Structure formats: C-alpha cells, structure tokens
Amino acid sequence: MEKNEEFRDHIATVDEKGKRVWVYPKKPKGKWYKRRQIVAYLLLAFLFIAPHIKVNGHQLLLFDIFHRKFIIFGKVFWPQDFYLFAIGAILSIIFIITFTVIYGRIFCGWICPQTIFMEMVFRKIEYWIEGDWTHQKKLNKAPWNTEKIRKKVLKHVIFWGISFLIANTFLAYIIGADELWKIQTDPIKKHIGGLIAIIIFTSIFYGVFAFLREQVCTTICPYGRLQGVLLDPNSMIVAYDYKRGEPRGKYKKNENRKEAGKGDCIDCKQCVYVCPTGIDIRNGTQLECVNCTACIDACDHMMESVGLEKGLIRFVSENGIKERKGFQWTRRVIAYTTLLSGMLLLMIYLLVARKDFEATVLRQRGSTYQITQDGMVSNIFKIGLTNKTKNTYKISLKVDGIPKAKIKLAVPKLILDEEEREIERFIVELPMDEIKHGKRDITIVIIGNGKEIHRIKTKFIGPLL
Numbered sequence: 001m002e003k004n005e006e007f008r009d010h011i012a013t014v015d016e017k018g019k020r021v022w023v024y025p026k027k028p029k030g031k032w033y034k035r036r037q038i039v040a041y042l043l044l045a046f047l048f049i050a051p052h053i054k055v056n057g058h059q060l061l062l063f064d065i066f067h068r069k070f071i072i073f074g075k076v077f078w079p080q081d082f083y084l085f086a087i088g089a090i091l092s093i094i095f096i097i098t099f100t101v102i103y104g105r106i107f108c109g110w111i112c113p114q115t116i117f118m119e120m121v122f123r124k125i126e127y128w129i130e131g132d133w134t135h136q137k138k139l140n141k142a143p144w145n146t147e148k149i150r151k152k153v154l155k156h157v158i159f160w161g162i163s164f165l166i167a168n169t170f171l172a173y174i175i176g177a178d179e180l181w182k183i184q185t186d187p188i189k190k191h192i193g194g195l196i197a198i199i200i201f202t203s204i205f206y207g208v209f210a211f212l213r214e215q216v217c218t219t220i221c222p223y224g225r226l227q228g229v230l231l232d233p234n235s236m237i238v239a240y241d242y243k244r245g246e247p248r249g250k251y252k253k254n255e256n257r258k259e260a261g262k263g264d265c266i267d268c269k270q271c272v273y274v275c276p277t278g279i280d281i282r283n284g285t286q287l288e289c290v291n292c293t294a295c296i297d298a299c300d301h302m303m304e305s306v307g308l309e310k311g312l313i314r315f316v317s318e319n320g321i322k323e324r325k326g327f328q329w330t331r332r333v334i335a336y337t338t339l340l341s342g343m344l345l346l347m348i349y350l351l352v353a354r355k356d357f358e359a360t361v362l363r364q365r366g367s368t369y370q371i372t373q374d375g376m377v378s379n380i381f382k383i384g385l386t387n388k389t390k391n392t393y394k395i396s397l398k399v400d401g402i403p404k405a406k407i408k409l410a411v412p413k414l415i416l417d418e419e420e421r422e423i424e425r426f427i428v429e430l431p432m433d434e435i436k437h438g439k440r441d442i443t444i445v446i447i448g449n450g451k452e453i454h455r456i457k458t459k460f461i462g463p464l465l
Contacts, residue, residue: 011218012278012288022140023214023278024133025123026270030297039110040120047113051172051180057390063173069419075351076388076419080358084350091343096223098336100230102327104237108223109292114208114216117166119276119292122159122209129155133273156210163205167198214277218288225287233318234328238291240271240282240313241321248282251306264308271295271313281313360384361444361458364425369462376406376429377462385414385446386421393448397426400443400455404431407444416448428460435462 013021053060055074062071070077070085077084099107109115129151130136142148172180183191208216217224231237245265249257257264265282272280274295277288281295299313319325364380372378387393395414399405406429416422434440439461446454 012280012286013214013218020215021278023276024136025276025278025294026133026273026298027127028274028294028297030301032293032297036110036293037120040116043111043113043116044120048169051169051177059176059178061173062176064175066175078386078388078421080386081354084347084354087343087347087350091340091347094336094340094343097230098333098340100227101232101235101336102333104231104235104291105224105227105289106291108217108221108290112290114221115290115292118209118213121162123276125158125162126155129158159210160202160206163209164198164202166205167201170201171198214288217290218277224290227287231285232330232332234320234330234333236315236317236320236327237285238281238289238293238296238313239285239316239318239321240265241311241316242282242284243321245282245312264303264312266302266306266308268302270298270302274298285318355454356388357446357448357453358386358388359446359454359456361456363458363461371463372429375432377432377435377460378427378429379460379462380425380427381444381458382423382425383444384421384423385416387416387419390418391449392417393453396447398445398447399428399430400445402430402434402442405429405434405442430460430462432462435460438462438464 010016013023015021050060051062058071058074058076060071060073062069064070068079070081096107126136130139139148139151168180168184175183183194188195212220245263247261247263248265248267249260249262251266251268252260255262269280271282274297275281276292276294277290279286279288281289293315296313296315300310303310303312317327319328361381361383364382367380370378383397385395393416395416397407397409399407408427408429410425410427414422414424428442428444430440430442439459441457442460443455443457445452446456
C-alpha cells in the first residue's frame with residue numbers, strides 16, 4: 001500500500017483551513033532530556049555571566065556596532081579587522097553545513113537560544129503554573145474564572161519579566177555592561193529613548209516566547225528550510241526505525257508480536273504527545289523536527305515498560321535503518337571536514353599574526369607637490385593610526401634612509417590614546433636631487449614613545465627632471 005504523504009503538504013501546526021493548531025507538548029523526561037538540561041543551563045549561565053567577566057580590563061564579549069568596536073574573549077577588534085569577521089562568517093557557514101550534513105538539525109534542539117529559552121525556561125514556568133499538557137488544554141478551554149485569570153496573569157507577568165531580563169542582557173553585549181549599569185542607575189528621564197528601545201525589544205522577546213513559539217523554528221528561521229538541502233541519507237538524525245517498528249499494533253500482554261504480524265511500535269503515540277513542534281516522527285524526516293530527542297526518551301520509556309528493546313527511535317541515518325550500518329565517512333563529509341579544517345587553521349594563523357598597531361598613509365586627495373623657498377619639494381599626506389592596545393603613545397614620524405628629509409605634523413603633538421584611532425595630516429619635504437623621473441618611493445617610520453612601532457611605504461611625487 002502506498003504511504004500517505006499528505007502531512008508533507010502543510011506544517012503540523014496549521015490545519016487544512018490555514019488556522020494555527022496550538023501545540024501542547026507533554027512534559028519530557030529521560031536521559032536525553034537530562035543531557036539537554038546540562039547543556040542548556042551551561043549555555044544560559046555563560047550568556048548571562050559573560051558580559052560581566054573582564055579579561056585584561058575588557059568585557060569578555062562586546063559587539064559595539066555604534067563605535068565599530070568588537071571584543072571577543074578580551075581581544076579588541078576594529079573595522080580594520082573586518083577581513084577576520086568575513087573569514088569568520090565563512091567559517092561559521094561551513095561549520096553549520098558540515099555539522100548539519102553529519103548530525104542533522106541537532107543545533108536547533110540543543111544549542112539554539114530560541115529552543116533553550118522556550119523549552120528550558122518558559123515551558124518549565126508554564127508547567128509549574130498551569131500543569132502538564134492535559135491540564136493546559138483543560139485550562140484553555142475553561143471559562144474565564146478566578147483560577148484561570150490568576151494563572152494566566154501570573155504566567156504572562158513572569159514571561160514579561162524574563163523577556164525584560166533577556167533584552168537587558170543582549171543590550172549588555174552591544175553597549176557594554178558598565179554603560180548599561182549607568183543607564184539603569186541614572187534617573188529614567190535621562191534615558192527615555194533607551195527605555196523605549198528596551199520595552200520594544202522586551203515586547204519582541206515576549207511575543208516570540210509567549211505566542212510565536214515553535215512557529216519561529218518551522219516558518220521563520222531559514223535554517224529549518226535549509227536542512228532539507230543539507231541532509232543526505234547518511235546524516236545522523238533522530239529517526240524512527242520503521243523496519244523494526246512496522247506494522248504498528250496495540251500492545252497486548254503475553255502476546256508474541258512476531259507471530260501476530262506486528263512490529264515493535266505499540267502505537268502509544270507518546271512520541272507525538274511529547275513533540276514540541278507537533279509532528280509524528282514515525283512519518284519520517286520532516287522540516288519541523290529540531291532533533292530535541294524528546295521522542296527518543298518517550299519511546300525508550302514505553303519500550304522498557306512493555307519489555308521490548310529500546311532504540312526504536314534513536315540517532316541514526318536513513319541508510320543506517322535500511323542497511324543496518326553506522327556512520328559513514330562519505331566523500332561529501334570528508335570534503336566539508338577538510339575545507340572546515342583548512343579555514344580553521346587559516347583563521348588561527350591570522351589571529352596569531354594580527355598586529356596591535358596599524359597605520360595607513362595616503363597622499364592628500366587633490367593635492368600636488370610644492371617647491372619651498374629653500375628648494376625642497378613637499379607633499380601633503382594623511383596618516384591614519386589605530387592603536388589596539390591599552391598603551392598611550394606619543395607619536396613622531398621620520399623618513400627612513402634620507403637624512404635631509406623633513407616631516408612636519410599639522411598638530412604640535414600627536415598623542416594616540418589607548419584603543420583609539422587618529423587621522424592627521426603631515427608634510428614631507430625632500431631635497432630635489434632625491435627625486436628621479438617625478439617620483440620617489442619612501443618609507444615612513446612611525447615612532448611611539450621613542451621606539452619604532454610601525455613602518456609603511458608610500459610614493460612621493462615631484463617635478464619631472
């Protein structure tokens with residue numbers, strides 16, 4: 001008989017009329033859920049603590065887009081380091097592709113902030129206030145009495161409070177924890193705009209976790225759609241072993257299921273009840289599945305209860321079910337892994353070789369050479385200095401290898417403060433006999449606090465002689 005594939009025509013949380021089907025997942029439990037909790041709580045602790053950790057006087061992680069300053073694990077990055085972010089972005093994409101090709105959508109179920117907050121924070125509060133899935137259904141169908149109003153108001157007030165905390169935490173990564181504390185302790189009237197922004201972001205987080213929920217994973221997040229392209233029959237995913245489980249049949253005590261023509265699936269639907277995206281994993285790989293492993297725990301518990309072997313639902317590839325083989329190192333996996341390793345080594349090298357001081361020297365746009373009263377040829381240059389360290393430098397300049405060359409700064413003193421960028425103009429004067437065919441390559445030596453810290457080559461122009 002041909003398998004019914006109508007469920008693939010629409011997502012599980014939308015009915016035939018296009019109306020949303022609200023998901024009430026059963027409270028999960030089991031060894032996989034305990035492992036997810038450990039991972040989730042470690043990541044949550046890192047998320048909330050990281051902005052308050054200082055390394056070398058810097059916030060551990062800071063993404064200050066307003067001042068174009070990024071700090072990653074105490075290391076400061078500036079716009080001049082944009083190439084590192086570009087390579088990092090490519091590296092991230094390759095990592096996601098490789099990870100998905102091998103392990104499926106496990107990132108969504110175990111690491112994604114949306115899933116972690118939804119399942120390990122907001123859903124737990126919901127279970128605590130409204131009870132398990134059957135109690136939640138009953139409560140939502142009940143008339144608006146005192147108990148329902150009390151539970152709903154309490155739940156949404158807590159939801160709003162947690163959303164406010166999340167919004168402030170993300171803001172700490174953008175403007176810095178110290179600056180955020182100043183805003184929080186200052187009178188409200190000094191930061192009305194900031195307060196409005198926080199309320200807007202709080203409302204967005206609240207709407208996502210109180211109402212959108214799994215819709216983010218199934219309809220909004222592009223990664224969920226991409227997995228269908230990235231997965232192949234050898235990808236390790238949460239899957240139902242249809243060869244062992246079919247044909248399904250209700251469990252009867254002391255019945256020999258093989259003689260009765262039944263598979264190991266007892267059609268208890270516990271895997272369906274516990275699914276946070278409302279799918280039936282027994283239908284095969286679906287875009288809504290986030291590999292959260294809740295169905296594995298539910299199925300293993302039922303298998304153990306009726307005396308059957310666990311693992312009817314497990315981490316396995318499609319070919320693993322068909323051919324009873326483990327993970328295979330295919331050409332695709334090897335190619336992605338090799339590319340990922342190469343990009344990772346390149347990134348490590350660039351980070352190690354990255355300099356703490358950078359400079360650019362350009363001739364002033366629209367300017368030409370000038371002849372001074374004493375017969376020297378002068379050019380106007382513009383210098384950009386970037387200090388990525390915690391040191392302050394008193395800057396002076398000289399031309400390397402030309403004793404009679406002179407440099408005049410446009411300012412009396414050029415001071416480059418810690419983690420600052422300065423742009424100034426200066427004039428270079430060369431003797432006429434140093435110029436051949438209207439130009440001369442020169443090297444500008446940058447001296448900070450009496451020591452050479454950088455040198456840069458540029459072109460000097462003069463008359464054609």
